[in-house]
């Protein structure tokens with residue numbers, strides 16, 4: 339896979355995808371988004387990959403959609419092309435995607451991070467949805483995912499003022515799972531990803547699907563969904579191996595299928 343705006347590294351069962359448009363602070367233009375989408379499609383189909391880490395540079399995870407590319411679009415072009423509908427791919431990934439955010443994650447950059455399954459932030463991370471300062475609003479889930487992650491008041495303040503939020507505040511309000519020193523961010527993200535990738539893939543995918551279902555489902559239905567997934571895992575080799583290994587006081591050897 340030859341790419342111009344992203345770099346790929348493989349670390350065992352983990353794929354590291356690094357956004358690489360440093361001179362534009364990883365502004366998300368159509369080429370960069372297309373390459374992210376293509377790489378994710380490959381990882382989804384690759385049985386040797388159990389988890390993906392998405393990261394940027396020390397300065398920016400992504401400073402938003404590429405404003406220079408957006409500026410001259412017309413409403414007809416945007417509506418007929420519906421480009422944003424195609425850019426939701428990270429949110430549709432079945433395998434876990436961890437966002438490792440240092441520096442700016444703004445606008446579409448923050449939305450991209452929120453499409454991932456969880457965010458690990460460097461102490462240098464700055465999050466925000468500053469679209470209002472450009473005369474627009476978030477267009478890739480920012481108003482929807484932010485409220486569900488951090489609650490209405492703080493989400494509304496961030497969206498209406500366009501102010502940025504540092505890593506500490508982001509962790510305190512629940513946008514970020516954990517903070518790491520900037521020079522340890524990637525190490526921490528890869529460690530989490532390797533832990534996940536060593537587990538039973540059916541259980542991991544079902545766990546992700548069940549957690550995501552909480553966004554879309556009333557509690558009683560969500561609990562029923564989770565219960566059906568729980569019962570179904572008793573048909574897998576990995577459930578027998580996992581519970582047997584515990585009883586025999588040894589590490590499980592999951593087959594990942």
Ligand SMILES: CCCCCCCCCCCCC[C@H](O)CC(=O)SCCNC(=O)CCNC(=O)[C@H](O)C(C)(C)COP(=O)(O)OP(=O)(O)OC[C@H]1O[C@@H](n2cnc3c(N)ncnc32)[C@H](O)[C@@H]1OP(=O)(O)O
Pocket residue numbers: 361362363365366371372374375378401402403404405406422424425426427428442444445446447449450468469472475476477478480
């Ligand atoms: C399956 C595929 C999945 C992919 C999912 C994709 C997710 C969705 C992507 C589309 C989202 C569309 C909807 C979205 O809600 C809309 C937006 O994101 S609008 C943009 C929002 N972002 C901003 O408003 C931030 C803009 N940038 C800044 O405010 C500042 O640059 C900064 C980040 C505060 C840093 O300031 P400085 O340190 O002073 O640096 P500079 O400003 O000089 O920037 C350096 C250099 O980078 C260029 N640049 C920075 N940000 C952008 C940008 N967003 N677009 C284009 N270019 C940008 C800047 O112009 C400088 O370059 P130069 O002009 O010097 O060549």
